[in-house]
Amino acid sequence: MAKKKEAQNTQSFAKYVRGFWILFLIGIAAVVLIFSLASWGVFGDMPDHTQLENPNTNLASEIISSDGKTLGKFYFNDNRTPVSYEEFPKHLVEALIATEDARYYGHSGIDGLGTVRALVKLGAGGGASTISQQLAKQLFHGEGSSNIAERIIQKIKEWVIAIRLERQYTKEEIVTQYFNIYDFNNNADGIRSAARIYFGKEPKELSIKESAMLVGMFKNSALYNPRPNRNPVGVKNRRNVVLSQMEKYGYISETVKDSLQKSDLDLNYTPESHREGIATYFRGYLDGYMKEWINENPKPDGSKYNLYNDGLKIYTTIDSRMQTYAEAAVKKHMNKLQSEFFHQNTPERNKTAPFLDLSNDEVEALIERSMKQSERWRHMKYDLKIADKDIRESFQKPTKMTVFSWGGEIDTIMKPIDSMRYYKSFLHTGMMSMNPKTGLVKAWVGGIDFRHFQYDHVKQGKRQVGSTFKPFVYATAIDQLHMSPCDKLPRSQITIEKGKFGNMEPWTPKNASGRYGGEVTLQQGLAGSINTITARLMDKVGPQPVVDLAKKLGIESTIPAVPSIGLGTADISVYEMVGAYAAFANKGVYTKPVMIERIEDKNGTVLFQFTPETRDVLSAESAYVTVKLMEGVTTSGSGTRLRTQGAEKWNKMYQEIITGYPYQFTNPIAGKTGTTQNQSDGWFMGMVPNLVTGVWVGAEDRSVHFKTITYGQGASMALPIWGMYMRSCYEDEDLEISKGDFERPEDLSIAVDCDKYNPDANSDGLDEDEGFPDELDI
Structure with missing residues (x-):
């Protein structure tokens, strides 16, 4: 009986063991089956070998500076x-x-x-x-x-x-x-x-x-x-x-x-966003450039690269250090300049502030035009289909908004129409710096704040260039007539008769100082920006050769072939002016500005490599003589404030707005200031052998400007930005910015040392520089 019971127990235990193993094996089989089914995609798509090898992740395109720093990125959702x-x-x-x-x-x-x-x-x-x-x-x-x-x-x-x-x-x-x-x-x-x-x-x-x-x-x-x-x-x-x-x-x-x-x-x-960080205006330009490049350069399979997802690496010529110095100089000077502008344009001092030279009716018409050109008007009229009357009423309703100020953004409640007038009062700037030998652009500042003012004043904006155009007239005379900086011309008034060069009316330019008579050298004429000397040169060479030279120097903007262009009536961009001036520093060879060195895909394959675009425009001799003329601007003209003696001369008068004094530059610098009619635009173009930089300052509307040339000239508005920027560049010795002389051609036949050529060349004095240089007066 005991044995029988023991046998039954053994059988029962064996049954349980078999049951356990059967369940265990079934469980294992079930797990294996479930995992197999999952692997086969029964429960939904599974990544195959190719997807595992190349996971589909969105990669931002990276903008990289010439010194290896990330300037920013292009992305939609995934940075x-x-x-x-x-x-x-x-x-x-x-x-x-x-x-x-x-x-x-x-x-x-x-x-x-x-x-x-x-x-x-x-x-x-x-x-x-x-x-x-x-x-x-x-x-x-x-x-x-x-x-x-x-x-x-x-x-x-x-x-x-x-x-x-x-x-x-x-x-x-x-x-x-x-x-x-x-x-x-x-x-x-x-x-x-x-x-x-x-x-x-x-x-x-x-x-x-x-x-x-x-x-x-x-x-x-x-x-x-x-x-x-x-x-x-x-x-x-x-x-x-x-x-x-x-x-x-x-x-x-x-x-x-x-x-x-x-x-x-x-x-x-x-x-990190598209509107923050450094080089925001340059990145804005680059966005448009890359979209054009992508349209013209498809992938091998014919599809297009995606700027925001494909992880492109865009190696630019911008130097992050120089870009930082440029933005710091703009911020420091424009803040101070704007403060002075506000001080001079209070309602008590100017009833139509910030506008000058306009009646109340003209101001209202200007605001009306600006209102219709605004994004708010466009959106309400064309997207929302709102009637014009209702749109106008919306501009009169107080609204919560964040507005720009140099002290930081301000959260406020303001009528949109009042905010437009407020923004009209701001002065803007454009600045570009490039190596004249290579064409590599090193710094690009298109405005004062990209979050609030996205219009780029480097390449997009074009303004009258004033006396910064004069070197093109002088260079034409030197190249065609072999004239020397030491040659003398009468400072007296000159009239270019109607129709002589296609001009519709007789043209009699005036000197800003009102002084005429006597003779001055070409060196004195450019240093003092004497309008009648430029007019006499224009009369000798004619406007068409000057236009032809400007075009060869890379200026694509429209320049009418009339005598008045010699005083800077044409609207030209900072980008064009810097490229043109660079040819003077590069022995007469124009090198097209370069912003992108190469583009790579996410795997490092080079998709684009820049090749320099150059052309001979002037002889090395003509270019060098023009440079020597412009050196006179910084040693005895409106650019002397870059020097120690210039700082001493101007410091007391301009201390309230001129930032960065004393600059104390002692090395050779070639340059030219420019000031347009009514002080609407201030320019400074400055060069050393391996760096050319242009700066423009002005308001959106030409009727917004300083009342007097004391504050409104290029030497006050634009030159200080150049001075502070260059001082920072020189302090950074790793940048190796030149302090040496411009290279002199071995076969130079034109006299440039006027003290030896004509000892009393400077005896007449540079009266045009007594606070009133290079005003455009046509």
């Missing part, structure tokens, strides 16, 4: 620029491993121990997702569903993809992809953008505590958002958890952990 594993500091990777996947190097995509722990504790002890699983989630199926069944299917797919990723990539490559794919919020897509936006650094420069804070964001970048005043306590606590994990797994000592946990976050929040 992502990938970096390699070698660019990560060791502690950044250690922080990730310690916090997210401590057994990362011991599994093949799925952490079995972690999974069992999560199942037993129902997730109370933390999740079981490995870094590989999290990457799979980021790359291929995003956030989980709220439906339990769908969540289970997603988790299964996530496991399958994680295993495939482990087979496809090394551990280091997976970590690299994970850091590069993650969205750290605030346009910080990927670790490089996050490091730059939150700390103003490249990833390799991150400290331990900075790395810990960024790794802490992997838990929830929205909750642990380090943006100022969002969640500082929560972000710091989460960072400290990461530091504790690093200490737990032996990556840092307890002493280091304790010290770092007590420290502040030390953020350097630097948002």
Whole structure:
């Protein structure tokens, strides 16, 4: 009986064992089947080998300066620029491993121990997702569903993809992809953008505590958002958890952990957007340029590159250091100049402020035109189909808005019509700097603030150039007539008769000082910007050869072949003027300005490489003689304030608006100031052998200007920006900006040393420089 019972027990146990193994095998088979079905795509599309090899992630196109700095990026939603594993500091990777996947190097995509722990504790002890699983989630199926069944299917797919990723990539490559794919919020897509936006650094420069804070964001970048005043306590606590994990797994000592946990976050929040950062106007120009380039240069398969998603690398000629110096000079001087302008245009001093020379009716007509040209009018009339009467009424209703001021943005309530008038009162600027020998543009400042004034005054804007055009007249005379700076001409008035050169009326220009009589050298004529001397040269050579020379020098703007162009009546851009002047410094060879050195795709394949465009325009001798004439402007003309003696002469009179004194330049500088009728435009073109820079200053409307030439001349409005910029460039010795002489041609046959050629050449004095240089008077 006992034996029979024992046999029954044995049979029952065997039955249970068989049942267990059958269930176990069925379970294994079910798991294998489920994973196979998932792998075959039964539960939804799965990435194939090609997709795993090339994950479809949006990459921002990067704008890179000539000195290797990121100027900005082009992107729609993803501000992502990938970096390699070698660019990560060791502690950044250690922080990730310690916090997210401590057994990362011991599994093949799925952490079995972690999974069992999560199942037993129902997730109370933390999740079981490995870094590989999290990457799979980021790359291929995003956030989980709220439906339990769908969540289970997603988790299964996530496991399958994680295993495939482990087979496809090394551990280091997976970590690299994970850091590069993650969205750290605030346009910080990927670790490089996050490091730059939150700390103003490249990833390799991150400290331990900075790395810990960024790794802490992997838990929830929205909750642990380090943006100022969002969640500082929560972000710091989460960072400290990461530091504790690093200490737990032996990556840092307890002493280091304790010290770092007590420290502040030390953020350097630097948002990256299309309207912030440096070189914003240049980036705006580049946006348009790249779109044209993309249309003309398709991919090998015929499709078009996407500027915002394809991760192009655009290597520009802009030097980030010089760009920074240029923007600082603009900000410092324009702030002070604007303050003086406001002071002179209070309602008590000017009833039609900020406009001068206009009646009330003319002011109203100007505002009406500006209103109809505004984006607000366009949107309401053409997009919303609102009647003109109602649009006008909307301009009279107080509205919340943020307006620009040099003291910072102002949140206010203002009528749109009043805000238009307020913005009309601002002075603007355009500035460009380039190497005359190579054509490489080194700095580009298109205005005072890209967020509020997006019109680019470097290439887009064209204004009357005033006396900065005169060197083209002098160069034509030198080239055609072999004239010397030491040659003398009468300063007396001259009339060019009607029709002689196509002019419709007789032309009798006046000198700004009102002084006539006697003779002066060409050197004195240009240094003092004496209008009658320019007119006499124009009478000798005719306007058409001057126009032809300007065109050969790269000026594409319309220049009518009439005598008055010699005093700068033509509207020309800063970009064109800098390119033209550069030919004088480059021995008469015009080199087209270059802004882009090369373009690469995301894999480093070169798609575009610039080739210089040059042409001979003047003989080296004519170019050098013209340069020597312009050197006279900075030694005895309106540009003398660049010198120590010039600073002493002008400092007291202009201290309230002229910034940067004393400049104290002692090296050779060739240049020319320019001031147009009624002081509406102020220019300065300045050159040293390896750098040519042009600056324009003026308001949007020509009726907005200084009342007197004391403040409204180019030497007061534009020259100080050049002076401060160049002083900063010289202080940065790594830039190697020349302080030497312009190269003298070996076969020079034209006399340029007027003291030797004509000892009393300067005895007449430069009366045009007594506070009233180069006024355009036609």
